[in-house]
Amino acid sequence: xxxxxxxxxxxxxxxxxxxxxxxxxxxxxxxxxxxxxxxxxxxxxxxxxxxxxxxxxxxxxxxxxxxxxxxxxxxxxxxxxxxxxxxxxxxxxxxxxxxxxxxxxxxxxxxxxxxxxxxxxxxxxxxxxxxxxxxxxxxxxxxxxxxxxxxxxxxxxxxxxxxxxxxxxxxxxxxxxxxxxxxxxxxxxxxxxxxxxxxxxx
Amino acid sequence: xxxxxxxxxxxxxxxxxxxxxxxxxxxxxxxxxxxxxxxxxxxxxxxxxxxxxxxxxxxxxxxxxxxxxxxxxxxxxxxxxxxxxxxxxxxxxxxxxxxxxxxxxxxxxxxxxxxxxxxxxxxxxxxxxxxxxxxxxxxxxxxxxxxxxxxxxxxxxxxxxxxxxxxxxxxxxxxxxxxxxxx
Numbered sequence: 001x002x003x004x005x006x007x008x009x010x011x012x013x014x015x016x017x018x019x020x021x022x023x024x025x026x027x028x029x030x031x032x033x034x035x036x037x038x039x040x041x042x043x044x045x046x047x048x049x050x051x052x053x054x055x056x057x058x059x060x061x062x063x064x065x066x067x068x069x070x071x072x073x074x075x076x077x078x079x080x081x082x083x084x085x086x087x088x089x090x091x092x093x094x095x096x097x098x099x100x101x102x103x104x105x106x107x108x109x110x111x112x113x114x115x116x117x118x119x120x121x122x123x124x125x126x127x128x129x130x131x132x133x134x135x136x137x138x139x140x141x142x143x144x145x146x147x148x149x150x151x152x153x154x155x156x157x158x159x160x161x162x163x164x165x166x167x168x169x170x171x172x173x174x175x176x177x178x179x180x181x182x183x184x185x186x187x188x189x190x191x192x193x194x195x196x197x198x199x200x201x202x
Numbered sequence: 203x204x205x206x207x208x209x210x211x212x213x214x215x216x217x218x219x220x221x222x223x224x225x226x227x228x229x230x231x232x233x234x235x236x237x238x239x240x241x242x243x244x245x246x247x248x249x250x251x252x253x254x255x256x257x258x259x260x261x262x263x264x265x266x267x268x269x270x271x272x273x274x275x276x277x278x279x280x281x282x283x284x285x286x287x288x289x290x291x292x293x294x295x296x297x298x299x300x301x302x303x304x305x306x307x308x309x310x311x312x313x314x315x316x317x318x319x320x321x322x323x324x325x326x327x328x329x330x331x332x333x334x335x336x337x338x339x340x341x342x343x344x345x346x347x348x349x350x351x352x353x354x355x356x357x358x359x360x361x362x363x364x365x366x367x368x369x370x371x372x373x374x375x376x377x378x379x380x381x382x383x384x385x
Binding site: 033034035036037038039040041042043044045046047048051064066067068069070071072073074075076077078080081084085088089092096099100103104107111113114115116117118119121122123125132133134135136137138139140141142143144145146147148149150151152153154155156157160161166167169170171172173174176177178183184185187188190191192193194195196198199200201202 | 314322336376
């Protein structure tokens with residue numbers, strides 16, 4: 001078992017403090033501007049989240065990011081709520097209240113632009129539905145989303161798994177996700193047990 | 203929409219909250235249909251399916267977009283916000299609680315070991331996302347080329363999402379622009 005703090009000491013960059021309001025605005029702007037690039041149900045944004053939270057702002061270590069992704073997948077409700085946990089990770093060192101507020105702010109920022117667009121779309125769908133823009137957008141962005149989802153999957157795999165047993169479990173889960181209708185919660189429960197027993201390590 | 207029940211904002215909020223609660227083991231979309239179409243009769247099945255199409259097409263998480271669609275059909279932006287709050291309040295509060303637990307406990311050895319296992323499963327789930335929708339494109343070589351280029355740009359050349367979509371998106375849209383003879 002590697003020392004738990006090892007991952008923290010390997011990060012070179014310094015966490016950005018949100019106490020400075022300019023930093024806070026910059027962070028909110030980052031989430032606002034990512035919102036409309038949330039294709040394919042939001043999962044295309046995962047590697048951007050990793051880039052922001054781990055590489056750019058250093059709120060989280062890569063292994064914490066992997067943990068948070070698993071947490072958001074396991075918890076009930078839309079897994080895109082992971083943004084709330086990123087926000088929390090950014091400010092939780094200042095105390096739990098700041099963590100919660102920051103989580104709320106991050107989630108609100110990522111949802112606001114896409115919600116406004118969605119309201120406009122819902123109200124004008126009858127005009128949009130036969131528009132060539134709609135057809136071209138749907139057919140053109142689909143394949144790009146596909147490529148991005150593969151890239152995102154590979155990225156999550158790389159940050160989560162570091163030895164052969166771990167990769168093997170991931171591959172088995174991937175195949176079972178595609179071939180069966182078993183609830184993903186079972187995979188997480190079994191894998192968690194394997195981790196607890198020391199069969200899978202970081 | 204004229205013949206169905208016309209919910210108030212409060213009813214939208216409570217209805218979406220019921221959707222969120224019912225789906226606490228998964229199957230959010232199915233629960234949403236059962237509650238909105240069958241139990242409360244806010245929409246016909248056809249309207250609901252149209253909503254799902256719109257929710258998947260536009261940016262944003264699908265299930266959240268669907269709530270926004272339902273809310274805005276009845277009360278515009280205010281209805282959208284009521285529905286959004288309804289579907290998010292309980293799951294998001296629970297997630298933040300879990301998050302606090304995580305940030306204060308993750309350095310505990312037992313928690314860390316269990317998580318080390320759980321993340322291998324979630325990584326497998328993440329890997330399956332692409333394969334899940336890949337089947338729709340395997341007869342279209344241009345689509346596969348676009349997908350391959352996007353994948354390589356991101357994974358090998360570390361191109362960020364925003365510039366990638368801004369460059370590849372318009373090119374792909376031009377290629378797939380509906381030509382008159384197709385329609």
